[in-house]
Amino acid sequence: xxxxxxxxxxxxxxxxxxxxxxxxxxxxxxxxxxxxxxxxxxxxxxxxxxxxxxxxxxxxxxxxxxxxxxxxxxxxxxxxxxxxxxxxxxxxxxxxxxxxxxxxxxxxxxxxxxxxxxxxxxxxxxxxxxxxxxxxxxxxxxxxxxxxxxxxxxxxxxxxxxxxxxxxxxxxxxxxxxxxxxxxxxxxxxxxxxxxxxxxxxxxxxxxxxxxxxxxxxxxxxxxxxxxxxxxxxxxxxxxxxxxxxxxxxxxxxxxxxxxxxxxxxxxxxxxxxxxxxxxxxxxxxxxxxxxxxxxxxxxxxxxxxxxxxxxxxxxxxxxxxx
Numbered sequence: 001x002x003x004x005x006x007x008x009x010x011x012x013x014x015x016x017x018x019x020x021x022x023x024x025x026x027x028x029x030x031x032x033x034x035x036x037x038x039x040x041x042x043x044x045x046x047x048x049x050x051x052x053x054x055x056x057x058x059x060x061x062x063x064x065x066x067x068x069x070x071x072x073x074x075x076x077x078x079x080x081x082x083x084x085x086x087x088x089x090x091x092x093x094x095x096x097x098x099x100x101x102x103x104x105x106x107x108x109x110x111x112x113x114x115x116x117x118x119x120x121x122x123x124x125x126x127x128x129x130x131x132x133x134x135x136x137x138x139x140x141x142x143x144x145x146x147x148x149x150x151x152x153x154x155x156x157x158x159x160x161x162x163x164x165x166x167x168x169x170x171x172x173x174x175x176x177x178x179x180x181x182x183x184x185x186x187x188x189x190x191x192x193x194x195x196x197x198x199x200x201x202x203x204x205x206x207x208x209x210x211x212x213x214x215x216x217x218x219x220x221x222x223x224x225x226x227x228x229x230x231x232x233x234x235x236x237x238x239x240x241x242x243x244x245x246x247x248x249x250x251x252x253x254x255x256x257x258x259x260x261x262x263x264x265x266x267x268x269x270x271x272x273x274x275x276x277x278x279x280x281x282x283x284x285x286x287x288x289x290x291x292x293x294x295x296x297x298x299x300x301x302x303x304x305x306x307x308x309x310x311x312x313x314x315x316x317x318x319x320x321x322x323x
Contacts, residue, residue, distance in 0.1 A: 008104035011082070012036075014066050016044040017054060033079070035109050035279060065309065072305075072312055075319050079303040080105075084285075086310040091286055094308050098285040099126025102210065102306040107131065109208060109279060110168065112138040117145040117203035117269070118164065119247055120157040121212030121222050123283035127306075128160050131167035140170030145203040145211070146248050146268035147179040147196075155179075155225055164210075175199050179248055180265045187265050196267065203269045209277040213296050214245030218288035221245050236260065244292035246271050246301060253291070255299020271301045279304060290314035 015034065019025045027045070031038045048054055069081040084101040088094055106127065110116065114137075118124050142165040149155040158174050165172035177196045181187035190196055203209075214221025216237070223245040240258035242250035247268045250260050257263055257271060274280050282302040284293055289307075293315050296302055307315070 008101065008108070011066065012108060013044045013048045013051070013053065016041050017048045018066075018070070020045055021054065035111075068309070068312055068316070072316050072319075075316065076297045076305070077300075078297065078305055081304070081312070082306045083312045084306070084308050086308040095122060095126050095285045096130070098283065098306055098308050099123065099128075100130035102127040102281065102283045103130030103132075103134070105281065105304070105306060106208070106210060107134050110137050110140060111207075112140070114207040115141040115143055115202065115205070116164070116208045116210060117143045117206035117277065118157065118161055118209070119145050119211040119268075120148065120155045120160055121214065122154045123212035123285065124210055125154040125160050125163075127210055127283055128164040128167070131164065134167040137168040137170055140165070140168045141202075142168075142170060142172045143202045143206060144173065144175035144199060145206075145209065145274070146175070146266070147177040148175055149179045149225065152222070152225060155222055173199055173202060177267045179267060180262060181267060182265070184264055187267065190267055200267075200269055204273045204276070206277055207279065209274055209280040209302075211247060211274065211280070211282055211302070213282050213284040213289060213292050215284075215286075215289040215292040216242050216245055216250060217291065221292075223248065223250070233260075233262065237262075244295035246296055246299075247274060251292075251295050251299060253295050253298070255295045255297070255301065271296075271299060275299075275301045281306060283307075285311060287311050287314050290318055294318045 019030045027041045030041045065083050069083050073081045082101050082105055084097045142161045144157040144161050146157055148157045161172040177190055181190050214223045237260055240260040241252035242258050243253050244251040248266045249263050250258050252258050280302040281304040283306050285308045287310050290311055
């Protein structure tokens, strides 16, 4: 095998080797933890031997990143962390690379007949755009986990879902609801509509979730694009202790949903619903999102994180209490 192959394949090999030889897991346990078949794990370990990655210790051409991934996973309690190199000062370029890493991870996890629920946002949009090497997955369904906001491609969750579904030759479900109701009474009425409740129930029962994480205090989020009144509500928003946005609901630093009034108007699955999805992947890039990522991690809503190196190191410092 050519050592210049893509980083995602080498990462999978290294992860399998580390779990087997360092953590002492059996191949069956590795298969269960990573969502791969026993035969795939066996093949990855064999390839690692052929590449010379196993002596007395496990070696990797990406040792620093992979060591950081393992350290962040350990301190955060996340099941899996994927870190992409921060090779540019251009935020869009970094996000695109993180999107590609998230796409590779998703490709490695989806199975025939499964469903994937998604939020909108720039991170998830970058993931969908990065699915250039996706393969046909029979009967894969992509489901919006929130209402939509038209006008920008990254806030139109139906557009993002359709893009992701096409990459796998799958199908997407359409959400026929705005992101926010105007009143609590209207919210109750919308959520009782069969066309809406059915989609939200499908999202809750998904096998995999891919969601963006928004940083509110630095406005590193598309949340302020979701409703015309949100920018005017900033004082109330921050008075609620909000630092993060997840599924269009705002959270405090401990990951708790705040009492911000607009949280009661969101048409979406809840963060707690997200926590119940077997594989829940958060996608976020940029140091300014580190506080928000920590809040989402503390809330226990995701079990997998894809981010860039600089952001990962900042998250690690915050979780250690070194900010």
